[in-house]
Amino acid sequence: MTLVGRLFSYHALTIVSSARRRRGSGRGQPIASARKKSLSKKKVDTPATEEDLENLSGSETETNTIKTRRRRRATLNTSDTREEDQPSPHGDPVKKRSPIPLPPPHPRYSLRSRGGTQLTPLVLKAPKPKLKEPEPESEDEEIQGLKEEEIEHLEDQEIEDLEDEEIEDLTTIPSDCTETFGESFGIEVPIASQSEPEFQPNEPEKQESALAIEGAIMEKFLREWRQDAVNKHQYDSAIFIGDKLLALTNDPNDAFFLAQIHFSTGQYTRAQAFLDGTGLIQKSAPCKYLYALSQIKQNKYEEALQTLGDESPIISNPHNLRKRGTSRANEEKYEAAMCYLRGVIYTKQGAYDKAKEAYKTAVKIDIRCFEAFDTLMRNNLLSPEEEWEFISEIDFDSMAASVGGAQGEATTQFLKALYTTRLSKYRNSSKFDDAIALLSTQYPLAGNHDIVLAKAELLYTQCRFEESLKLVKELLAKDKYNFKLYPVYIACLFELGKKNELFLMSHDLADNHREEPVTYVAIGAYYMLIDRLADARRFFSKASVMDPSFGPAWIGFAHTFAAEGEHDQAISAYSAAAKLFQGTHLPQMFLGMQHLQLNNITLADEYLQIAWGLCKTDPLLMNELGVVFYHNEHLHEAVKMFLNGIKLADEIGGDPKTYVQFRTNLGHAYRRLGRYGEAIEEFTHAIRIGGNEANIRCSMGLCCLMEGKTRDAIGHLHEALSLVPQDPVATELLEQALLKSADEPFEPTYYLPDGSAIVPTDKDFDKLLGEDKFQSPLPSDPSSSVQVASGRNAGTAKRNRVGGGARGTRRGEPDPSVMDVSDSEF
C-alpha cells in the first residue's frame, strides 16, 4: 500500500505540472474562437473569460516553487494524520473495508510474505495488520496520499490523449516514486521539472536503516529495473518485470502498478481484464478508479457508471468534513475524482446538467480536483453568476487547514487567485484584476502564460485585437504548440484579416497536429476569411466531430451558414452550441441576431434578453438590443442603449473602429427621431473612426435632405454612389434631391473686379435688359426684389413640402435605412 500510496502521492505534487501537460495537449477553449462570429462584421465579443490560467507551470522555476511548497504541506499532513487518523470513525475506507493487505512499508516484510505465497494478493492480507503496527501513522499517510494522488493522476491520463503526454505522466510518477520510495525503487530519475529528488536522502535512509535483507535487495533491484523501464517508456520490459515482480511479491501494489502500465500502453481492455482478475476493484479505490477509467476509454460508459455507482456522495457540510482531518480529506479526493469521472460519463451521454452537477461536486469535495474545475470553466458550463457563486462555495480554507499557519493563508490566497483568473470575465472584473495583480506581484507569475493568456482574452473580449494578438504571439514564441493559445490566436488573426499568417499557421498545424480539432478550426477560419464557405464548413464540421464539446468549431460551423444567409441552418447550429455552452452569451446572441435578420423581432428580443442576462458588459450585445428597440419603434430606448454601449466601449478602451456600428445605429435612431443635426454628427463620427460605407453616406444624404440642405445631400449621395455605384436607395434619393435642387432658385454670387461680391436677382437682369417697362409680369416671374425675397421663402415652403413628400414615400416603402441597419449588423 505504501508503495502505491507514495506512488500517487507524487501526483498531488504534480497536479500543477500534469495540468500543464494536459494543457499542452490542449483542447482550446470553446468560446474564444467563438468570436469567429465576427464574421458577421459586428464583432461580438467573447466570453473569452473562460480561458484559464489553469496552469502554473509556464516556467520551470514556478513549478519548482510549487512543488516545494507542496512538499512542505505533505510533511505537515503527515503529522495531522498521526493525530487524527486513528480516532476517526470512518477511518480510511479502503483500509477498513478492504481485506487487501496493505503492502508492507518495508521491503523486508514483502520479502517475507513473498516467501510463502502464491500470487493472490489476499494471501498478503494477514501479515498486513501486523506490519502496520510498527509505523501505523506513516503508513496511513502514505495510503491516503496514494489514493488521492492516484486519482488525480489517472484523471490526467484520462483527459489527455494518452499519447506522448500520458507517457510523460507515467514517467513522472515513478520518478517521484523514486523520491518517496527511495528504498524500493531506489532509482534516481530526473523529474520532468528538474526538481531534485530531495526526499531521497531522508526517507530511504530511515527505511533502509530499518532492515536489510537479501530478498529485499532482490525486490528492490526488480523495482528499480521496472521503474527504469517505465522511465524509458520501455513498457514491454516494464510489463515483463512487473509481472515477475508480482509473481514474487504477490503484492497488490505491484498488481496495481502492472495495471497502470497496461493502461499507459493504451491496452485498456487488458488493464481492465487484469484488474478484474485481481479482484481489487471493490476493495481499493485507486483500482476502482483505474477500472472505470479503462472502461471510459473503451467507450463503455454505462459499465463505467456502474462501476462508479451513479450516486454522488452527499456532502452535507463540506467545512465540517474538512475539519475532520486529512484522512477524511484523502478519502474525499477519491470521491472527487470519481465524481469527475461521472461528469465525464454524463457529458458523453449528453446529460449536461447532471455532468455539471457532478463536476461541481467534485470541486466542492476537493478543490484540488482541477480537472473538474477546468472542465467547468473551459466549456462554459456555468453562467457567470453561477460561476461566482460557485467559487464562493468552494472551500479554499481547507487548503489553509491542510497547510496550516501563515503558509496556509498564503496558499489559499494563491489558489483562489489562480482559480479566479479562470472565471468568466463578465462579472467582477475588479476581482479578476486583483487576482492578476496578486499573482504577478507576490508570485513571479506575471509572465506566466496562463496569466498572459487571460489578459489576451480580456483584450480580445474588448475587441482590442492587435494588443491581444501581440500577447498571444509572445506566448507562442515561447511555446509553439500550446493549443490552449490557438483559439484566441486564430480569432485575432481572423478579426484582423491576416490571411497569410492564418494560412501558414494552419498549414503548420495540419502538418504536425492532425489530431487536434483546433487545427481544423484554423483551416476553417482561413477558408472563411477567403470566402470559401463550403470548405470552411467542412473543416469546422470535422473539428466538431472530433470533439463535440469544442465550442469554436460549432460556432464557426454556424457562422458559415449565417454568412450564406442560410438562417434556419445557422439557427439550428447556434442552438446546438447554446445547449453545449450555457455559460456564454454568445450562442444566444447569435441566435438573436439570426432572428433579427429574419425579422422575427420578438424571438430575437427573447434570445438577446437571455444573452443580456448572462452578460451585461458586452457593448455589441447592447448594440443588438438597441436595434431591437429600434425595430420596435422604441427609439428613445434605442438611443439610450446605443449611448450606453458607446460609454461602455469607451470605458473598456477598445479599438474605436469596432464601434463604428454604434455610431451609425445611433445616427439612424436620431434620424428617425427627426434629430437630423445629431444624426449627421454621429454619422460623421462614424466615418472618422473608419466607417466608409455607402449606407452611412446615404443616411447622411437623407438627413441633409430632410433638413433642407439639398446641396450637401447631393454631395453625400454622390459619395455613396461612388462607393456602391448601383445602390438603389442612394440613386432614388439622389433623384429626389436633384429634382428639389432644380426647384430651388439658383442665384450665384458675382465677384466684381474690385473684389466686392454681388448677388444679382433675376429682376436685376430684367432691368438691365430694359424689360422693366412691362408692367404685367407673369405670376411665375417675380419682378421686384422684394418679390424675389418672398420668392425665396416660397422656395423654402416648397422645399418643406417636398421634404414631407419624401418622408411619405419613405414611410411607405420599407425604410431603406432600417434595412441598412440590419444589414450592417451581420
Add this chain to the structure above:
Amino acid sequence: MASPAAPELAKHDLMILRKDLRIAARRSSERCLFHAAKWLAEQLNSLPQNVPSSHHYLKDQSSLPHDGLDTFVNDDEEDKYHLAKSYFNVNEFDRAARVVEGCVSSKAAFLCLYAKFMAGEKRKDEESEMVLGPLDGNVTANKELPILTKKLETMLADNKEDTFLLYLYGVVLLKQRNEKPAYQALVRSVISYPYNWATWDELKTITRSVEDVNRVMQDLPDHLMTRFFQLLASQELYHVNEAVYTLVEQLTEVFPRSSWLKSQRALLSYHVKDYEESEKIFDEIMQNDPYRLDFLDHYSNILYVMDKRSKLAFVAQVASATDKFRPETCCVIGNYFSMRSEHEKSIMYFRRALNLDRNFLSAWTLLGHEFVELKNTHAAIESYRRAIDVNRKDYRAWYGLGQAYEVLEMNYYALYYYQRAGALRPYDSQMWAAMAACYEKMNRPDDAIKSYKRALSGNAGSSAAAANQWDDFELNTKTLIKIAKLYERVKRSDEAVHYMEMCLKAEPDLGPSEDIATAKNWLAHYEKDRLNLGRALQLAQELFDAGLMVEDSRAMVRDIRNQLDMDHPRI
C-alpha cells in the same frame, strides 16, 4: 478682403525671411514633405540677389526657434530617425514606420505616422489596380487612416500645437472627407507655424468658393505665407480681379525670381482667356528654367485652346526629354494627341498620368473630355467625377458632367452640374446657356428665360479687366432670339418683341446674319399680324434686299403688297 499693404521689407526683414525660409525648407525636408520642401527652397532661392547673408545670423543654432520641432529627446531617437528617414527615402515606408515606432521627438513621431500614411496610400494605389477599373476610386480606401486618426488624436492631445502633426491630422481627415475638423486642424497648423507650406497646399483644397476663401482669410494670421495662400486659392477659383493682381505684384517684389509666382500669373491670364499673355509668361519660364515641368500641363492646355499645334509638339518633346514619367509630361503628350484627334492614344497618356498620380486633377478632366470625344459617355462621367473628387473647383469637370448627362437625357442631373459650374463662373455665358437648354428640355420656359438672360451678361471673350462684370452685356443674337421665342411660347408677345428688337439693334455691329434675318422675319410676321403693314413691308423688303430667306421674304413682300393694295387700292 482688403488688399494688404505692400510688404515693405527692409534688408533686415529680408534677412529674417531668408533665415525663416531656410529653416522651414529644412524642416519640411527632414519630415520627408518633399514637395513642400521643394517649394520653400524655390522661394528661398528667388529672393532678391542682394540680400545680405549675415553669416553668423543665419548659421547660429541659438537663433533656431525653441518650439521643439528640431530637437530629439535623446540620441537613440535621433539615430532611429536617421535610419527611418533613409528607409523612407527609398520608399520602404512600412519599414521606416516600424523603426521610429514609439518615438516622441517631433521629427521621429511625425515620420512614423507619415510613413504609415504613405504606406497605406501606396497599398491603396496598388489595390486600385487599373485607372477607372472596378476597384478604382473611393471603393479602395487607405486602410491606415482610422489607426492614424486615433494615434494622432492621442498625440495631439498631449502635444497640442505641433504644426506637422496637425497637418497630417488634417490630411487624414480630408481623406476621410471630414472637412470641418480637417479645416480646423489645418488652420491650427498654419497658425502655429506659418511656414509650413504643406499645410497651405492642403488648405487650398478645402476652399470651394470665394466665400470660403474670404472666410478662411479671417481665421488666418497676417503673414507673408497667407498671401501666397490667398493668391493660390483665388487662382484656383478663377477668381481674378485687381486685388489678386496686386497680390502677385507684391509677392513678386519680395521674390522677384520666383517661377512659381510667374506661373500663377500665367494661370490668372489663362483664366480670363488672355492666352497670349499667358503663353508669353510660360515661354519665359521655360527659358529661365528649362527643366521645370510644374504647371506645364496648363501650358499645354493654353496651346491647345490657341490651336498652336507645332508649339504644343515642341513642348511635348521638351517635357518627354526631361522626364517621360511625370504626370505633367503625360498630360502634355495626351493633349498633343488629342489635338491630332488621336483620342485613343491621348487616353493612354492621360491614364498613364493618372497611374503616376491618381490625384492629378487636369488628367482626370482631360480624360473626361477625350471620352466625350469618343462618345463614351459613362466613362466620361466617371472621369469627371473623379476630377471633382480631387478638386471641386474645376468648373470644366462640372460642365463636362452636365454635358454628359444631357447626352443621356438626364436633365435634372445635367442641370445640377451646370449649376455647380455656373456657381464657379457666374459670368460665363456658356454655363447659363447650358442651364437654359436644360430648363427648356424640362419644359420650364420661365426658368429657361431667366437663365438665358444671365447668359447675356456673360462676356467671356472680352479682356481681363472687365472679366468679372456682371452687368456688361454682349448682345448675343442667338440668345436673344431664344429668349424671344420662349416668351412667344409662354404667350408674352410684348417681351418677345422687345428681345427681337434688341436683336435688330445688334445689326449695325454685326452686319447681316442669319439670326438677324430670323428676327426680322419674325418681326415682319408679327407686324403683319398686327396689321402694321408698313413696318412689316419694310422689314420684309430689307430681308429680301439682303438676300436672306429669299423665298419666304419674297412671298411675304408680295403678300403684304397685296394686302396694302386691297386696303388702299391703287388708283
